[in-house]
Amino acid sequence: MIHPYDNESQTRWDHGDFKVQLNAANSTRPIGYCDGTEADMAELRERASTEGADEVRIQKKLLKTGREVWTLG
Numbered sequence: 558m559i560h561p562y563d564n565e566s567q568t569r570w571d572h573g574d575f576k577v578q579l580n581a582a583n584s585t586r587p588i589g590y591c592d593g594t595e596a597d598m599a600e601l602r603e604r605a606s607t608e609g610a611d612e613v614r615i616q617k618k619l620l621k622t623g624r625e626v627w628t629l630g
Contacts, residue, residue, distance in 0.1 A: 559600050561589045573624070582630030593625060601629070 559579065560566045566589065569575060575590035577597070591597040605613040616628040 559589050559591045559597055562587045566590050573622075575624070577625045577627055580626060580628045582628055588629065593627075 560569075560575070566575070567587075570578060570587075570590050575592060577591050577593040579588040579591060579601075581588055591600075601615070602613050614630050616630065618626045618628070620626065
């Protein structure tokens, strides 16, 4: 499940409750957070399709903490 960015989800990210932070390529503020499961990937593909994109391009960066930052573009 993808959790949209808000104060509560940011706090949960800060406490390590999420494994993945989702960013847009042209924004410094996160889009949201998820756990990086296949269901999350399917939801991202579905959202992209709904918005008219043919494919989802994701650049994944592994952090020292073991969590990841995915930049969507």
